[in-house]
Amino acid sequence: MLAVDTVILYSLDIVNPDSATLPERPRKIVHLDCDCFYASVEMRDDPSLRGRPLAVGGRPDQRGVIATCNYEARKFGIHSAMSSALALRKCPGLLILPSAMDKYRAVSREIMAIYADYCPLIEPLSLDEAYLDVSASERCQGSATLIAAEIRARVAASVGVTVSAGVAPNKFIAKIASDWNKPDGLFVVRPREVDAFVAALPVSKLFGVGKVTAARFESLGVHTCADLRDWSLVDLHRQFGSFGPRLYELCRGIDRREVVPDRERKSVSVETTYATDLPSLDACMAELPGLLEQLERRIAHAQAGKTIRKLFVKIRFADFRQTTVECVGLETQPAAYRSLLEKGFARRNKPVRLLGVGVRTEQNEEVQSDLFVEI
Incomplete structure (x- = not known):
């Protein structure tokens, strides 16, 4: 039987010893x-799909990717963002359904x-x-x-x-x-239970710790949050810059973020993965008008009066390297997107498998002069 939560006063904050502030009551x-949401909906609507490897995603002959899959499919090593073609090689009996958003x-x-x-x-x-x-x-x-x-x-x-x-x-x-x-x-x-639970967590579970940072921790002999607690705040800042204080708090179970209803949407975008690589800049440019037309429709549906602050182009090359180029802009100007595409393509000068365009809507961001940024 599930027990009713026990209300306990506690504080995980880094407390100023001179402060007389009482510890806050814990949030719940x-x-x-x-x-496996999409797959679960499909199995709900067609019970005959239960018990067999199932995924929702794009067609393997059009360079589709898996959006989600059920647990029968995961036993074969299939996961979201895997190419549909690879998923079928891992599990020839996999049924891939198109998404029904x-x-x-x-x-x-x-x-x-x-x-x-x-x-x-x-x-x-x-x-x-x-x-x-x-x-x-x-x-x-x-x-x-x-x-x-x-x-x-x-x-x-x-x-x-x-x-x-x-x-x-x-x-x-x-x-x-x-x-x-x-x-x-x-x-x-x-x-x-917070302290013991977090202490045993692998550092790879911490927000913001990706493969590169996890490998760096591994080389430093840091495997768990308990290991990371041996590092001082100064040492973490020295090693990881502005991310250091965040690591110091997370490995101690501290997270002050509030639950924020109706989060502001920060960007609107569209993208296409092509069945055949776009071989040149001219071929990419030819795809741009159609993408911008789709983007305009999506902006009209999603923006609800918000102000555009930046424009961006996303490119994934045939070697799977990816780049994003941005510039300040208040409206979707085709000339600006052509310039972004030209600059982004020049970074690799290779055939392109995916092309995307979008806008960012950070309303509190100060508008500066045109500036290209690589992400």
């Missing part, structure tokens, strides 16, 4: 993540409506993933654990897909916890 954060969005709205019954502080991260701050919720006697369990049961019963949940005092730990008992699982990290 739930991270909810639908299991309108259907998935409709299912997502049903799920988010259930979440809204429990609290107003909901931060969607995607169609199938969200944070809830249930600290002030009176549902289920105020227990975050029981709220998460009830939400999971309701979604399974009324929507027909399973949801894994993590419950913790902050977003960082809740997100890790939701992955702990996947699929269709619930994992709770109570305030008194």
Whole structure:
């Protein structure tokens, strides 16, 4: 039986010894993540698909990629962002269905409506993933654990897909916890358990630690968050710059980020992966008008009066190297995109497999003179 959360006063902050501030009451954060969402919706609608390797993604003969796959497919080493052609080589019996985004969005709205019954502080991260701050919720006697369990049961019963949940005092730990008992699982990290839970985590679990940084930690003999705690704040800043203080906090389980409803959309973009590489700059330029037309339609649908601040072009070359070029701009000017494309293409001067265009909408960003930036 699930136990009601115990309310404990605690503080993980780096406390000023001269401060008389009392420790804050812990928040109750739930991270909810639908299991293999697109594939789950397809299996719900066609039960005959259950039990067989299934993926949702693009066609292998058109350089499609896997968006998601069920757990039967994952046993063959298939994962999201893998090319569909490689996925079929790993699992010749894999069924790849085309995505049906309108259907998935409709299912997502049903799920988010259930979440809204429990609290107003909901931060969607995607169609199938969200944070809830249930600290002030009176549902289920105020227990975050029981709220998460009830939400999971309701979604399974009324929507027909399973949801894994993590419950913790902050977003960082809740997100890790939701992955702990996947699929269709619930994992709770109570305030008194935070220190031991985080200490045992591999440093690769920390936000912002990718393959390069993880390899660097490995070379330095740092494997777990407990190892990282031996490093002083000064040493971490010296080794990792501005990321150092963040590492210092995360390895101690500190995450002050709030759950922010209705997050502002930062960019709008479209992109195409081509069945045959675009061999030259001229061939890329020929694709630009069609991409910009798609972008204009998407901006009209998504922007809702927001101000464009930057334009960008994304290029993935035949060798899978990728570059993004940006410039300041207040509207989608074809001439500006042509200049961005020319500059980006020159960086590798190789055939192109993917081309994308977009805008960024950071409204508080100071507009400066035209500047190209590589990301």
